[in-house]
Amino acid sequence: MSIDTTEPLDRERAHLTASRAALRAMRADAESLDIRDVSANWVNAEVLQQQIERRIEALADLAHTPLFFGRLDYLHAPGADRAEGAEGERFYIGRRHVHDADGDPMVIDWRAPVSQPFYRASRKDPMDIGMRRRFGYTGGRLTAYEDEHLSDPAEADTGSKLLQAEIERPRVGPMRDIVATIQPEQDEIVRAGIGGTVCVQGAPGTGKTAVGLHRVAYLLYAHRERLARTGTLVVGPNRSFLHYIEQVLPALGELHVKQATVDDLVAHVEVRSTDTARAARLKGDVRMAEVLRRAVRDGISTPTEPVVVVRGSRRWRVPAYELEEILGELRARDIRYGAAADALPQRIAHAVLTRMEAAGEAPDDRVQDAVARSQPVRAAAKAMWPPVDAARTVLRLLSEPEFLARCADGLLSEDEQKEILWPKPGRGVKSAPWSAADAVLVDEAMDLVRRTPSLGHVVLDEAQDLSPMQYRAVGRRCTTGSATVLGDIAQGTTPWATASWREALTHLGKPDATVEELTRGFRVPREVIAYASRLLPAIAPDLAPATSVRESPGDLRVRRVAAEELTAAVLAAGRESLEREGSVGLIAADARVPVLAAALDAAGVRYLSPGEETTEQARLTLVPASLAKGLEYDYVVLDEPSAVVDGEPDARTGLRRLYVALTRAVSGLIVVHAAPLPEQLAA
Template identity: 55%
Template sequence: MPGGTHDDPELAAERAYLTDARAALRRMREHAEAQSADTAADWVSRQFLESLLDERVAALADRPDAPLFFGRMDGAPGPGVPGTLYIGRRHVHDGAEGRPLVLDWRAPVARAFYQAGPGDPLGWTRRRRFGFQGGALTAFEDEPLDGRALGPSAILTAEIERPRTGPMRDIVATIQPEQDALVRADLTVTVCVQGAPGTGKTAVGLHRAAYLLFAHRERLARSGVLIVGPNRAFLAYIAAVLPALGEVSVEQATVDDLLGAPAAAEDAATAALKGDARMADVLRRALWLHVRKPEDGLLVTRGVNRYRLADHEVREIAAALRGTVRYGNGRAMFAQRLAHQILVRMERRGEAPDDRVQDQVARSRPVKELLDRVWPKVTPEQVLYRLLSDADFLADAARGALDPAEQAALLWTKPYRSHRSAKWTRADRALLDELADLTERTPSLGHLVADEAQDLSPMQLRALGRRCANGSATVLGDLAQGTTPWSARSWKEVLEHLGQDGEVAELATGFRVPGTVLDFAARLLPHVAPGLAAPRSLRAGAGALAVRRVPDLAAAVARAAAEALERPGSVALIAPDAAVAGHAAALAAAGIARGVLGPDGAPDGTDARLLVVPATVAKGLEYDHVIVAEPAAIAAAEERGLARLYVVLTRAVSTLTVLHTGGLPAALAGRDVDAGGPGS
């Protein structure tokens, strides 16, 4: 039952408990700040210890707008477990007695807060949820776990529907049982989440990273955790989630950050071909075509003695290594094996050479000259430059993998002067990364979280897979939101390209997007992802959708923006990329403050509550009130424009207003929904 009137003594007691917990957290932080790294034995150890202490102090920060605890469990399930547990974002204890005041939501015993229910209370008798406003405890709500069926939690519903401004928040207070099961999956398991809009798949990935760092702190502190997002705007949006959970050392990056930013653009068909998994075989052959068949033997002079290897012996050594090791390692091993055979001949003459002599022979001029002739040192840029500029070389490397038309499509029409002057595209960057790994092994992380993974090409997925080859991954996305020409059609293919055996789970129940909005956007599903069932929403969303045909788009946008700004929460005007500047200027002329969201996730220097968002930047973001201008133009702007439009239409948390001057895309055909404006 909801509780907590202003003079409720039980609510007063909970507020007092919160005050005590905050005081304890402050003492924990002060204790951490008082620690010194001066006791370290050397400068390196001191720097490392200082870094750890800084992270500890940052993790103990008390965010006044984030409740220290959000739930409570009563009725201990067994001996050794306190009868009452407060569940929060981090562990807080009483320094004097060591008594836990707040339990970290990731602790094993805290799992009951998310999983216990009337059917299986897990030994507990009651769950209490707390309502907060601006960090102040305002209410509580009790749920008996005795089998009685209760209605939906008002506090839980209010938290899910609460207007959001600024970056994404954590969802520790609202994690659902099916989400919790994914969050707490074992570190060794790669989890793939197919999530419809508003189902919380991104939050699941971030909270899974936080959980794994809690459960496997020492191991992941060594190997690392990486979050990979689709663009800088997305990373800026999610940047505050992990620090709010006490995790301040997790790296976040885009694919361009990992592989290198593109210096040139290319047409979609060529990019899709370069992103095809067949290119892995083409690149491997191209690299190993640089190893030539030895035509002569090796003669090494040591003092007055001469030692010779016959040409067939050199060929045997090269053949034994060719293609069985990485190219760079093979070159070094080839030199060492040649040197070893010279040492064998020295020993046969009664000499006693050691490893130092072998290294000297491996670095000698005759060996180096033979090495350069047979196994030349090449860079990934040199190999790819030759592949894209030399038709005969490409034909040799692509034989059996690409047909002549595909080979012709890959060749540069105007080759660069050299590999140093070449301007590499985004697709080229993934090919260079593949070649780099064929030359020297790519280091592996302990865990990688890849969001919007459906938009990555097979070659980009291979690049990410190398970075978790000895670890695991959390793969997040929605096949219906694939907007690239190479977008995945199945998660099985994605996992294969990653090199991971994963479990695919589907989140189909939306918590954030209103039902009317989701149903409208779902009209596009048969055209963009026919294999997916239409998502459902827990929120009916009556009155949340307005679709209007208007005679003057600029005036209608200004009017809709002004109306949205009268309501609480964030506001976004999402428009075709080419129309963003015009809409921003029109809003300014109408006296409406607005920012323009750039690809780096930062507005153009303003702090306006209304943002003009290019359609191609909207993925992964959400706003309370969304205005979509001219959906047909968004759909027509690119090959998978209907998928882009599906993304755009599902960014709204509270209301969606769709404005168009011409017709809607055929896939959205149907009567307009009039919410007070002119209908069609």
């Protein structure tokens, strides 16, 4: 390996300049396209114009994201049969494809098959690569390169300094893409086929979120048309997290991926109350799916009267027993409640038509439609299979003890039923005291009535925190597509957090998904992860601690102070951290946040809320422990660990919350406490 700054660098800079010029020309071409002559009608023209505008948008030259970050020199032309004399080819690898005026590639998209060896080739398997070159940039300027001759046995494998520099880079601002340094084990997940669902268990900072986002970008490249039709979605735990990650995909040229929380997906009713932990757990229990199925079907009733249809001078009669048969058949079929309701009048009409034919008439489809729409048939169908409003059904379930008892018979104990009933019955869908867990029930009920449309691919981040009913809600949004499920059992902080990925995947409707594990940590320094891992035996005994790829051991300090000095000491630690480069996160139990906010205000220290972008001027964020998940800061000051633990309904959840808070630091962690540390940490 060599880091060189002489002449070859000039050649590479020249290629960069030429590539940027080529990109500008591509954009100018797109801008000057005149579609008036080629599109026959205005609908086509509109669609075409939109596509062109998207292309122009995607071709923007972003000053701070280098156009290419790597180069591959193949030993032979890819695809050529490697005959002697076949010439090797050189490819520059970047965030998007750039070609010159003749259409020859100047930069290859990182997602293209020829780019793959950039991420995967090794000395063991050089993948026909003679040389792999990585480029280093400083403020948009190409300043260094690093070569590996993978087939040269004499060259020592010393690891990449540029990779190391990228990992150690001080953090400011939102999450960035890792496209220049995706690691082989990450690349395998990024490029896994679209057909299957992949679940990734990974310790804090192993790149789960990064991998999930790059996977979406990869799938959009490899299956652009299909996914443009069906759509893609990234699901994250909360708004601040979504703000933190929202610029990664646009930087990769993907501007149209939806991002949402689970609550957003099921926002059919206004959430205005909170459940007890026990009620929320019960409402998230998978038994509720069957309770709801019964509730939705509760109104179905066996006919006792025949249907009589009058046409002209004749009366046609379908007896009750035959109606009952039709009903039985519909009940047994695995179709949505609403679809069955739509089908029922047609079925009854069919029975009428059979009678007409038997009597020598020759009715056609129009007659069948007319019969199906006739008043007696519609009335009978409505009585047998009444229309259902999903939200009203759930409202009744949570308001009427007898209705709940009927639907939950043999599923929920009396005690459990009491627990989930609202203290006061809801009056109407608009004003009822819906909780977040109730909204998920409404979503399930809606899907029982009408099938929820499925997307092509869904990425589910921080998946460990979902309840079985929430997994089902996400799962029905990818029934015909696939999913990437990312999480860490040790970071599960909801009372219903999953204990097993197999189980979670079953609820999601993807029981055959493959489960991969990532163990190399890119965020948390060695000493800090070792400290946090003291909690693992108590919170997730089956998981191995992550290893850290960071060279610096990290800066870990634990300070005990007198109770009355706690806030001042935390403030001092915050100030101390601000003297270093990069972002600072002051993490505290939610209940401690107002006190710390007041202290920061009084001291004139400017601070942000999670999700607000850190800048060179505003680098300190005050983070309630409940929002720390998924975020990272260069330096973390952790206020009173025992308060973080005590903020949760049970000790295990508390320790998991603490584990999340302890694993947000990139460079250093200062723990400040007045109360004794939790014994697992003090050990």
